[in-house]
Amino acid sequence: MYNITLEKWQGPMDLLLQLIEQEELDISEVSLAQVCDQYLKYLAQVEELNPAEVADWLVVAAKLLLIKSRLLLPGLALGGEEEAKELQEQLKLFKAYLEAGQKIDKLWRQGQIEYIREKSIILEELKRFSPPPSGLDISILEQTFRKILAILEPIIKLPQITLQKAISLKEKIEHLRNFIKDHAGLTWQHLKTKARDKTEMIVSFLALLELVKQKEVSVEQNGLFEEISISRSDSIHQNIRTLDH
Amino acid sequence: MEVNNKLIAKLEVILFAAGKPVGFKRLVELCEVKSGEVEEGLKQLKSRYETTGSGLVVLIHDREAVLATAPEQANLVRQFLKKEELGELTRPQLEALSVVAYRGPLTKPELEQIRGVNCALILRNLQIRGLVETEESSSTMPKYKVTMDFIRYLGLKDIKELPKYEELIQHANLERILAETSS
């Protein structure tokens, strides 16, 4: 276990890259699957530390889970090839820019600034009060200032907006949990088709795994590539397989 | 006298950054050389500008030196300043001016926090035009406000006569965004 605190990580990509590098792995689908659990462990702490960014972290978590599950349980037919490829590409690109950023920092610290003259040179004859040639009046100033005040609105609300996004993702998970619990005898196929988009499908899967882990539901699959059925743990106790490991 | 090129470059840099006459004494201090070397260096800098056909000249007078534009270029400079510095206000300039008018006196970081962009060159321009000036203040950070000339130009006696002045400067958004500068 690495003794690292989360304040150090500037975002999910940063953490992911560090986890892979600490394992001395290359960026690949297999290595992404391998660091999935560690990533989730950190995610649990991130929620406490910086709620504003939870959404960003969750999206990556969902992708990692999908990648891991895909490798462990090919029979699920989850899809996810695209996500795996995308995440690898994103990570490689991120790494390249991270390294470039370190070099920029080095240049910055050298302090070899190319200075411009601070004050303008103005001819004596032009040193006089010079309003814009086409004029300016108080109503223009008022309108302009009002517009500026209005532009500030979304900036002030920014932290709250991200928070809202995060909460809605968490709510979605909660909602799905309840849905799964209430509909014992569901199949994964059913859940999958209910999802409106890929993200929602990933989130469904995330919720499902969470429930399995907490032993609130069980999943059953009679054979490789066959339908997976989901049921409440209190109704069926046979043939439990957790998808967690 | 043998003067090394490094000294000439240093003199050039100081004169450029100053934008106004600099005394020999100051040049001696900054370049850490003898007074004679500064004089010789300036002479060589002057002749370099003359021989390369530059539009700039080094003027030496009364133990002071200045880097300036050649007299025959005065018209070009005038034209440039009129267009670039004294022409119509750009959108960002107008926006900064309206903030200084309503919310001034305020510091550059406060203005930038409200505008969300760097305002160094904008403030420089508004000052050249005589629309904005800095306020004498005891704190280290200068505060910007509109000039009396501009207030009169708007037909006002006091900047507080701007439309909806009280209402707009008490806008909650302003306070909240400025609270972030101080934090």
Place this chain on the structure above:
Amino acid sequence: MEVNNKLIAKLEVILFAAGKPVGFKRLVELCEVKSGEVEEGLKQLKSRYETTGSGLVVLIHDREAVLATAPEQANLVRQFLKKEELGELTRPQLEALSVVAYRGPLTKPELEQIRGVNCALILRNLQIRGLVETEESSSTMPKYKVTMDFIRYLGLKDIKELPKYEELIQHANLERILAETSS
């Protein structure tokens, strides 16, 4: 291209008088020549400053030119103008800055796609520090790019001097072409 010395002198005079970046467009207007001639003239002015061992440099970025002090003179200018050193860049700022430098102009969602996190506040801070600006464009989504100040603070003469510039920019171009052909 044959460019006469008079044009070079004019360009030098304007850049000197401006003391800030001047757009090619304005230079074309004031010198009454074609855009290609301005570009060639600037190139020659730039190389003249380099070969005469001057303490000044001509920087060109994003169709703007500025006359500034050479990077190796930074300490002297700081001493003379009593300038403070720049504050540090945080890690997230560096990350975002490098993406914008190599890949800009790009939109906020494009930046977020690479960094994996929301970048609204970071972009705002970088704009306030004057390192990033938005490109004037008719489209609704603003595009971000690095500024001349960014070039100056790093002591570069051209953005192409950034480490691994060609390699990283080629990568970005390739992706762009792929994205365009597939859509």
